[in-house]
Amino acid sequence: MIEMKNLRKDFPVRVKAGRFRREKRVLTAVDGVSLSIAAGEMVGYIGPNGAGKSTTLKMLTGVLAPSAGEVSVCGLSPVAQRTRLALRIGVVFGQRSQLWWDLPLRESFRLLKHVYRVPAAEHETRLRRCRELLDLDAFMETPVRQLSLGQRMRGELTAALLHGPEVLFLDEPTIGLDVVSKQAVRSFLGELGRGGDVTLVLTTHDLADIERLCKRLVVIDHGRVVHDGTIEDLHSRYGSRRRLVADLDSPLPPGFALPGAVLSTVEADGHRVTFTLESIAAGAAVAALVNAASVRDLSVIEPDIEDVVARLYRCSITSTAQDGSSAS
Structure with missing residues (x-):
């Protein structure tokens, strides 16, 4: 459904090079990204701010032309065939609206419905589904400018899906939302994904x-791209581990060891212990400790994905710095 081969985007910028002089430099926002995304994924x-996420999405949607490489979405060239694409x-940008204010x-x-030339029956069916799953009926007659951020985001999702x-593409769809609105949006997107009819690409700083x-x-x-795989792969690759926290009636015997785990902390005079599970399954660790x-x-x-991603970023920065030193 989406194919990127050595995709690159450069931006010319002018930087200060003296009191009265500026020189032209090239800023590379996307540097050789190659990805394939199948239908229904x-x-x-x-990535961190400035990593190239939004620039990639803009190239995939035809807003920006790549500086180099190849890209296709739904078998179409995003820039050359932008109208057909x-x-x-559907596109939802958390800070921009496609609704009439x-x-x-x-x-x-x-x-x-008229913009996308959607048949009336199809439009009504899709709208009815979104109204039910996103609970839109309470504010369908409210002007967009009077909607709360959470209500507007639910409207934006509906607008992006009405033409099937x-x-x-979702860029920060839950930014600034309260807990209830976030839950509503996540539940809707989860239901959408389980249907397998829509390929979804999500950029966000909210790792939840x-x-x-x-x-x-x-x-x-x-x-x-510094990682492409499952979240479990990420945890495994960057040393993230589950932790077993136990409250005890009495401290552990001196020299006690749990094979495949490391005793990380001992608190409350030995009555609370925390083990980091290295090579032992959680069930086996619990059974051994209880015995x-x-x-x-x-x-x-469970390991905190934010800590894992932060560790990944640190590794990436270190690697980039080392590559720069080697080059110089």
Whole structure:
């Protein structure tokens, strides 16, 4: 559904090179990205600010022309066939609106039906589904300018889907939303993804969105892909581990060891211990600990993806700095 081969985007910039002089330099925002995304996939595309996420999306949607490389979406060239592509993709940018500011939400949807030339029956079926899943009825007659951010975002998602796109690009769809609105948007996107009818590419700084929605995670940094795989692969590659936290009736015996785990912390005079699980399954670790000590309570804590991604970024920065030193 989406194919990128050595995709590159350069921007000419002028920088100060003296008191009265500026010189032209080239800033590379996307640096040789190659990816294939199959129909029905839900892919998280993440990275720090300035990594090249939004630039990639703009090239995929035909807003920007690549400086080099090849790109196709739905079998079309995004820039050369932008009008045809617009009928087959949906786009939601968290900071921009495709709704008419002064019109009631219902009228925006009605106008979009004519813009995309959607048959009335299809339009009504899709709108009914979105109204049910996103709970739109309470504000369908409200002008867009009077909607809360969460209500407007639900309207934006609906607007992007009314023409039945094959690919949906989402750029920060939950930015600034309250907890209830985030949950509504995530549930809707999860339901959409389980249907398998839409390929979804999601960029976000909210990693909880990625964990709940996407099986595949692509991490970009300094314009280059530094990880492409599952979240589990990411945890494994960058040393993330589950933790077993146990509250004990009495401290562990001196010299106690749990094979395949490391005793990370001991608190409350030895009555609370935390093990980092290195090469042992959580179930086996729990069984071994229960057999060796009197356990009052215990919990298995999943690794925090934000810590893992931060570790990945640090590794990427170190590698880039080393490459620069070698080059010089």
